[in-house]
Amino acid sequence: MDFLRPDSLAEALALKAQRPDAVPIAGGTDVMVELNFDHRRPAALLDLTRVEDLRTWDVDGDSVRVGAGVPYTRIIEELGDRLPGLAMASRTVGSPQIRNRGTVGGNLGAASPAGDAHPVLLVADAVVEVASTRGTRRIAATDFYLGVKHNALEPDELITSVRLPAARAPQQFAKVGTRNAMVIAVCSFAVALHPEQRRVGAAVGSAAPTPLRASAAEEFLSGELTATGQWESPRPLLDSVKRRFGELVAEAASPIDDVRGSAAYRKHALSVLARRTLGWAWQDYPGKVA
């Protein structure tokens, strides 16, 4: 096995072009488990922790570019105001030790349906920036997840950052697990209000082969809020509206029975998560866009 240690993004991309079989490693929270348990013996590891460009975030107009190697702890501490949904999801990742190392880039690279960041990236209209020596591309999060642990990345590409509009209205995330720490989601859900577009984002995690948007639920609620004039003058949401939203979220999922939970349980839990998180988000919605 080779251990490749680039000091810059240009060097990392050159190495990945030469060695498309090299497995990128940042926080190591997925890759090292596979190595420790003999589940994977890559020809090379490409250590990205020395590439400073990947470890920074910056504000670019109305959006925030988060380097793929920024650990969850820093997202929580530094970006909670601009990216509340992503910070919320970050707080539910693993333990303090895991959050100190794990990164959104790693979540995207592994593309596990259970990754905690995914539902939030989907509802917040995130764009994944990937690069190779051939150039850079921007892939909408909705187009990034192709299958179980399979994403839109080409073999010579690296994930460099994720770009999200700074939140201008409430976002919420919740997940179900057996305890608060060190839990792989049984299922998870994110909701984001986009009042300037008269639109709601809703997405589920760990309840289908990929993380996915619950489009019918989004359309139902967006239409309901617009038709009743509630973007301008919000009133407490009717229980029937919250319940219907939850049902449509559950219908969007296609979960399986596995060791973490049954498909039926996941569907039920998703409808509850959707109802609750929508309630929390709506409670915080001031009725005008900041």
Place this chain on the structure above:
Amino acid sequence: MRVDVTVNGERRVADDVWEGESLLFLLRERLGLPGSKNACEQGECGSCTVYLDGVPVCSCLVAAGQAHDREVRTVEGLADGERLDPVQEAFIEAGAVQCGFCTPGLVVAAHDLLARVPHPGDPEIREALAGNLCRCTGYEKILDAVRLAASKR
């Protein structure tokens, strides 16, 4: 490959390190520092917690090569010569050790918490130790130890 790493303030060099090896293996098997414990090897138990460039991490999830030219502080590096760190003293005084296997990781996690938050509330203590498992279920004494160490600051 060669890994050159500062451990507990001392420059250490290890040769013939396998590229897929963990920092935990390097510390225990090559550098003779068995304080960090090897249990789950998947970041679930926290027994292998060390500081890497001042940040607590599971050393089982750090590739040895990632620690090259970096600074590691293990549980062995907390005491000042013969004088134990106050967190270690508090674990002894509170009787927060049963089989002792999880203790090094918990001591490092608690040490980090008190460095960041000198007087943490119980929710903060629980959150800070959420990544460390004790299978003797001695958590109450461990919480006592952290409260005791905080009270003496």
